[in-house]
Amino acid sequence: MIFVFLLVLLMLIAAIAASIFKDLISAVIAAALVSLIAAILFYLLQAPDVAMAEAAIGAALVTVVFIIAIRRTKRFEE
């Protein structure tokens, strides 16, 4: 139970960090970390198929799409 509280706390910290970073690459890395912990929470709620889909989409696909979008625009937020 304490382990679930720890994971939710780390997920909240990563989400807040993703919203306040000025370097957008760092924000993408923090967002990848959020989806990574969401996969563990789905796993602990006894839904391994949802966790598998979340791992495949959140770790690989979302990061690549965000990086392609950042390459077309600017890296630093003013």
Added chain:
Amino acid sequence: MNGTLIIFLAIIGAGLILCFLRMLKGPTASDRAVAVDTVTTTIVALLVLLGFIFERYVYLDVSLVYSMISFVGLVALARFLERGI
């Protein structure tokens, strides 16, 4: 035996907190990428250990998919950093 596994889970959780501190503190984007790489490998081991605690054979598939596919995003990010802004 169950208490020993709880101790192992506590050690891995403490390691996750240390990696999160580096992710929050790191001066450049490369430090944060290294921290996320380490967290990914730690989480694969954690998922296998949790699957042993829950005693479900199907749960190992999640860990298998995760270890196969987790390097794609970091390689794309490294390609972006290598080419400059």
Added chain:
Amino acid sequence: MHLFGVIITGIGTIFLFLGNLGILRLPDVYNRVQAGTKCTTLGAFLTIIGVGIMQPAWFWKALLIAVFILVTNPIPSHAIARASRKSGVPLCDRSVVDKTREFEEYEEKG
């Protein structure tokens, strides 16, 4: 058999914790890459093999996961180290030798 698996899992867990501690404590990106990939690869390998020994029906699938980690873990760390060297992240001020800069100076001199 069972006690042997518990011991191997414990050693792997300790290696995982030491790798994460190295991520926090070491002074430089390149040192952190070294701690974060070598130590963590050995720790995850030993942990997964230990689970496979504790539950002998799971051994082959656990071995498959461990081999996948052993293959795919060095790829992003190598890519990140190369990218941070190319994009100009400085070394720490206590480092002694920089072979890449020496090689670049040698290439410029011809």
